[in-house]
Amino acid sequence: MLAVSVAPAGAAQDDSDRGLYEVRGTDSAQRTEIARSGVDVWGTHDGVMTFAANPAQAQALRERGIALEQIADVEELLAERSPDVVASADEFPAGDEGYHTYGELTEVLRNTADEHGEIVSLSDVGSSYEGRSLHLVKISDNAGQDEDEPEVLFTCNQHAREHLTTEMCLRIVERFTDEYGSDPTVTELVDTREIYVIPTVNPDGAEYDIENGRYKGWRKNRQGNGTDLNRNWGYQWGCCGGSSGSPYSETYRGPSAFSAPETRAVASFVESRVVGGTQQIKAHLDFHSYSELVLWPYGYTYDDANDTMTPEEARRFQEVGERLAASNGYTPQQSSDLYITDGSINDWMWAEHDILSLTFEMYPAGGGGLDGFYPPDERIEPETQRNDEAVEILVAEAGNQV
Known part of the structure; x- marks a missing residue:
């Protein structure tokens, strides 16, 4: 469920070079502001909001005075989590075969x-x-x-x-x-x-x-x-x-x-x-x-x-x-x-x-x-x-x- 983004109608989002960010000490109003900026919210717990954002989105949030910290690169995380490409079109990455296709x-x-x-x-x-x-x-x-x-x-x-x-x-x-x-x-x-x-x-x-x-x-x-x-x-x-x-x-x-x-x-x-x-x-x-x-x-x-x-x-x-x-x-x-x-x-x-x-x-x-x-x-x-x-x-x- 967790993800909200509001981009201008008809505007393409640049998903290349996305970073994973955290903002700490948020309240519901600030979380709504962040979510409406167009980022991909991953999770929220104890006031810490985690989301993926491209450089333009991250810069726009900083210009609003929101203190965000980059903790990872999204594409690198995806590559690390599933490094081996397999032939089957419907198969979970190696090690996660316990999940059901x-x-x-x-x-x-x-x-x-x-x-x-x-x-x-x-x-x-x-x-x-x-x-x-x-x-x-x-x-x-x-x-x-x-x-x-x-x-x-x-x-x-x-x-x-x-x-x-x-x-x-x-x-x-x-x-x-x-x-x-x-x-x-x-x-x-x-x-x-x-x-x-x-x-x-x-x-x-x-x-x-x-x-x-x-x-x-x-x-x-x-x-x-x-x-x-x-x-x-x-x-x-x-x-x-x-x-x-x-x-x-x-x-x-x-x-x-x-x-x-x-x-x-x-x-x-x-x-x-x-x-x-x-x-x-x-x-x-x-x-x-x-x-x-x-x-x-x-x-x-x-x-x-x-x-x-x-x-x-x-x-x-x-x-x-x-x-x-x-x-x-x-x-x-x-x-x-x-x-x-x-x-x-x-x-x-x-x-x-x-x-x-x-x-x-x-x-x-x-x-x-x-x-x-x-x-x-x-x-x-x-x-x-x-x-x-x-x-x-x-x-x-x-x-x-x-």
């Missing part, structure tokens, strides 16, 4: 549906820009039936380079199937909820990011110059300087809301869950990386409550967010406490459908550099297991009303 993910999901047919159904919500299926896994005690049970949705990998999030969604799928019947909590939740998982919302971008076994630091989808999927949602789209109108920006919001087929497909699925005038999905969690944060709406405004969120509803978001953070050690806060963003999935889910929608920014907390997006595959198991209790809390919360 789209083909491997598809095979795992099909095998899971075959092995657990009574509680799992595998379908899709539509196709990506390049024609890949956007897999949808349903887990419930009667997966083939539409029961009158609270529903919860998990989405991962809106941003291509955030591969750890796909592993997080896969962890949810495997845990709620393999441990059904043996783990009492898992069994009860599967028996009393309908759990939906979309492991990769951006498979085209994810595959491009590892093409020929070398990381590219790619964030967007593959439509034209790419659209930032988490700035393409319809509520307050492009309203507040929290996204960019430039196709070259890392946070290009697209020419219109839902112009990306991926967001349009997921939104159509969510809208299809309005049955008899009532939205069946009660809770939603979107996974990103990195910074170890629990975030809740709104991102487009600093206000805690407004005409679409009562003070009581705002308190519920905060209370649930704090419970989730207490379980995994993340930092809980309203999304705009980082900086202003608009057109995000959380804001749309709540404002349009009253879905309790939050975001997790996963490992690491900060100072991760390129490893923030590409942690070694040895971190997959501990960092996904770390969220087991939080996932249980959210699935249970789907059955509660304000």
Whole structure:
């Protein structure tokens, strides 16, 4: 999720010779100012903002009196992280084979549906820009039936380079199937909820990011110059300087809301869950990386409550967010406490459908550099297991009303 840039419309960004920078002691207003300058924000933790910028962007920030320190060269980091180019078009760099390519993910999901047919159904919500299926896994005690049970949705990998999030969604799928019947909590939740998982919302971008076994630091989808999927949602789209109108920006919001087929497909699925005038999905969690944060709406405004969120509803978001953070050690806060963003999935889910929608920014907390997006595959198991209790809390919360 973490990245905002606002470049002049139609202006090409020079991504050559980008440096990785830090600014310390920031507050939300300064972070918003930095984000709007056109840089590619990588992470924020304890007031330290880390971002990639070209020389012109860095100079412009210095001229505004912002004290930034260059800590690395982005291209050198990418070369060091994946030095060997391989022949395969879809293979993670050597040493990171524990991550799943789209083909491997598809095979795992099909095998899971075959092995657990009574509680799992595998379908899709539509196709990506390049024609890949956007897999949808349903887990419930009667997966083939539409029961009158609270529903919860998990989405991962809106941003291509955030591969750890796909592993997080896969962890949810495997845990709620393999441990059904043996783990009492898992069994009860599967028996009393309908759990939906979309492991990769951006498979085209994810595959491009590892093409020929070398990381590219790619964030967007593959439509034209790419659209930032988490700035393409319809509520307050492009309203507040929290996204960019430039196709070259890392946070290009697209020419219109839902112009990306991926967001349009997921939104159509969510809208299809309005049955008899009532939205069946009660809770939603979107996974990103990195910074170890629990975030809740709104991102487009600093206000805690407004005409679409009562003070009581705002308190519920905060209370649930704090419970989730207490379980995994993340930092809980309203999304705009980082900086202003608009057109995000959380804001749309709540404002349009009253879905309790939050975001997790996963490992690491900060100072991760390129490893923030590409942690070694040895971190997959501990960092996904770390969220087991939080996932249980959210699935249970789907059955509660304000």
